[in-house]
Amino acid sequence: MARVFYPIERFAPVPPTFHLLPFRFTRLNGKELLVNEAGEFLFAPNGTIQRLTDEQLDTNTELYRDLKAKHFVYDESSSPLLDILATKVRTKFDHMCGGTKLHIFVVTLRCEHSCEYCQVSRQTATRGEFDMSTSTADRAIAMMMDSPARAVTLEIQGGEPLLAFDVIQYIIPKAKKLALEKGKDLDIVVCTNLACVTDDILKYFRDEGVKVSTSLDGPAFLHNKNRPRPGHNSYEKAIEGIERSRVILGVESVAALMTTTAASLDYAAEIVDEYVRREFHSIFLRPISPYGFAIKTRHRTGYEMGRFLEFYRQGLAHILKVNRNGYRIAEVYTQILLTKILTPHGTRYVDMQSPAGEAWSVLVYNYDGDVYASDESRMLAEMNDRTFRLGNVHKDTRRTLFTGDPALQMFQASCNQALAGCSDCAFQSYCAADPVYHHATQGDMYGNRPTSGFCTRNMDIIKQLFSIIEEDDRETMRLLWSWVTGEPAIREVVECV
Amino acid sequence: MDQSESTCTPDAPRAVVEIDRSMVSAEALLKTCYWFTRDFVCEIRNRNEHVAEIFLTPRNPASAFELASAKNAFTTSAMDFALREKIEAKTSGIRDLLLAKAFSESGVLEGQPEGVFGDTIEEMKPEGMFKILSNPQH
Numbered sequence: 001m002a003r004v005f006y007p008i009e010r011f012a013p014v015p016p017t018f019h020l021l022p023f024r025f026t027r028l029n030g031k032e033l034l035v036n037e038a039g040e041f042l043f044a045p046n047g048t049i050q051r052l053t054d055e056q057l058d059t060n061t062e063l064y065r066d067l068k069a070k071h072f073v074y075d076e077s078s079s080p081l082l083d084i085l086a087t088k089v090r091t092k093f094d095h096m097c098g099g100t101k102l103h104i105f106v107v108t109l110r111c112e113h114s115c116e117y118c119q120v121s122r123q124t125a126t127r128g129e130f131d132m133s134t135s136t137a138d139r140a141i142a143m144m145m146d147s148p149a150r151a152v153t154l155e156i157q158g159g160e161p162l163l164a165f166d167v168i169q170y171i172i173p174k175a176k177k178l179a180l181e182k183g184k185d186l187d188i189v190v191c192t193n194l195a196c197v198t199d200d201i202l203k204y205f206r207d208e209g210v211k212v213s214t215s216l217d218g219p220a221f222l223h224n225k226n227r228p229r230p231g232h233n234s235y236e237k238a239i240e241g242i243e244r245s246r247v248i249l250g251v252e253s254v255a256a257l258m259t260t261t262a263a264s265l266d267y268a269a270e271i272v273d274e275y276v277r278r279e280f281h282s283i284f285l286r287p288i289s290p291y292g293f294a295i296k297t298r299h300r301t302g303y304e305m306g307r308f309l310e311f312y313r314q315g316l317a318h319i320l321k322v323n324r325n326g327y328r329i330a331e332v333y334t335q336i337l338l339t340k341i342l343t344p345h346g347t348r349y350v351d352m353q354s355p356a357g358e359a360w361s362v363l364v365y366n367y368d369g370d371v372y373a374s375d376e377s378r379m380l381a382e383m384n385d386r387t388f389r390l391g392n393v394h395k396d397t398r399r400t401l402f403t404g405d406p407a408l409q410m411f412q413a414s415c416n417q418a419l420a421g422c423s424d425c426a427f428q429s430y431c432a433a434d435p436v437y438h439h440a441t442q443g444d445m446y447g448n449r450p451t452s453g454f455c456t457r458n459m460d461i462i463k464q465l466f467s468i469i470e471e472d473d474r475e476t477m478r479l480l481w482s483w484v485t486g487e488p489a490i491r492e493v494v495e496c497v
Numbered sequence: 498m499d500q501s502e503s504t505c506t507p508d509a510p511r512a513v514v515e516i517d518r519s520m521v522s523a524e525a526l527l528k529t530c531y532w533f534t535r536d537f538v539c540e541i542r543n544r545n546e547h548v549a550e551i552f553l554t555p556r557n558p559a560s561a562f563e564l565a566s567a568k569n570a571f572t573t574s575a576m577d578f579a580l581r582e583k584i585e586a587k588t589s590g591i592r593d594l595l596l597a598k599a600f601s602e603s604g605v606l607e608g609q610p611e612g613v614f615g616d617t618i619e620e621m622k623p624e625g626m627f628k629i630l631s632n633p634q635h
Contacts, residue, residue, distance in 0.1 A: 020588050025577075050580065093599070421532070424578070449531075450532050
């Protein structure tokens with residue numbers, strides 16, 4: 001005699017009541033998008049939230065089960081799971097733990113390039129007084145190693161840091177020695193345009209385990225337009241430097257970054273193709289920063305955020321097309337945001353953190369010993385705005401840097417959870433505050449979100465990404481997941497029994 | 498509400514939105530206006546104790562269609578902010594508890610957050626997690 005199970009209702013009585021857990025929402029593509037405190041999200045039919053707040057939602061539906069599974073509601077059976085949600089929230093904010101990890105050393109302001117949008121206020125290549133002294137380097141290294149972070153990154157930049165190679169050679173062994181004594185892991189990156197690089201310098205980097213980050217703005221005509229130097233050969237120098245660096249350091253130790261100027265806006269596909277041609281597997285479509293020389297020259301290099309967003313849309317579409325054609329290349333900003341959206345984790349990208357990454361996640365030691373909350377803060381100082389100068393390595397300790405007025409004023413405007421326009425925003429978990437940007441562009445660390453380029457950019461891009469997620473094209477999602485996980489995109493497998 | 502200098506003229510075309518004050522609080526209305534201040538000068542007047550009128554004057558010339566769209570968008574946004582207030586009223590206590598738990602190093606609260614709050618189902622259980630975690634004497 002055949003035996004059958006009782007219907008499922010017999011085993012799982014429908015809970016009579018439910019309660020809401022905190023969440024925020026927005027409307028997108030005719031649906032309601034709900035996001036909880038841990039950044040978990042759910043698309044729901046219009047009217048769902050009204051029914052939730054009126055406690056009229058049918059608990060015997062798949063929608064209710066989804067809402068419960070993703071911590072938007074709880075009932076008798078799911079009540080003890082609050083601790084799990086708290087753990088997820090904690091995981092999302094993991095970047096706050098451990099203290100400042102990224103330490104940027106500006107070893108010189110000298111540079112042989114004269115880029116109009118340059119984020120540093122360069123000095124001519126022969127003026128040694130703009131190099132970091134050994135005593136300043138010693139104090140900065142000591143301060144870096146005072147950070148409670150178990151692993152720290154030393155990023156050496158300029159100006160063009162290779163013009164002060166002797167300073168680099170002084171800093172690296174000192175930092176390594178102290179890291180060993182303090183039991184810290186130390187990563188070292190040199191940000192250079194590679195124009196002055198030699199094989200001897202690269203061999204030194206290889207022997208010391210140093211990585212190189214360079215600039216590549218696109219094809220030759222664009223790169224050379226953006227980055228003028230004597231000989232008008234910045235592109236040729238960069239490409240030659242990249243190839244030599246790869247040979248000596250290894251492919252994985254060489255990265256490139258681009259900056260989008262007004263001249264770049266019509267060439268999204270060409271820029272991506274240049275990165276593919278040079279066999280890079282990531283590209284960061286970055287807008288120009290409103291700091292340093294970019295402020296002075298914004299009539300030539302600047303643009304409205306709307307134009308950048310159109311550029312970004314074209315670039316991302318082209319990158320996806322390139323991936324579908326078989327070449328793996330990830331767009332870094334999409335990768336960062338999708339990591340926040342699709343996984344329990346935050347990221348270490350300091351420009352998109354709340355509390356803001358400035359000081360918490362990054363400190364900048366200028367050649368003269370002044371310490372800034374970020375590289376952008378230092379650029380403001382070069383324009384005579386020292387709002388974010390936290391102190392000086394010769395006068396301050398780590399404690400006084402973090403408890404001085406500049407730091408405390410900045411920290412007050414650092415949490416998007418408490419900012420007008422952000423506190424109700426559905427995308428709060430994925431976004432940031434960036435008091436330095438808003439101070440620079442609006443004269444107010446708190447900022448006005450409706451007119452903020454930062455808000456416009458992130459709202460638009462996050463909506464683009466959610467539209468892709470909601471559309472749920474399997475091949476596109478496989479590609480995007482591969483960017484998030486770092487694993488190759490898995491082709492669909494037909495299972496044979 | 499006008500957060501920046503107006504660029505509109507006094508007789509410029511404008512949209513008028515009527516809001517039932519029993520449905521949308523003053524705070525929700527102000528939050529709605531905040532997002533419209535980029536494109537409009539927002540002026541709030543109370544027609545009577547039940548109805549508020551919001552005059553949306555575009556900062557740049559706008560067509561009748563754009564004004565009608567703005568009116569609809571404003572109403573939708575105001576109702577959404579009212580919904581957000583309802584959600585907050587129902588969840589602010591448990592949000593405080595959640596964040597307190599998330600950021601306490603040991604998972605045990607050092608002090609009980611102020612006010613009435615908590616996981617209402619768990620709170621009812623004498624031996625529930627809530628009681629255990631929030632009462633060190635337990």
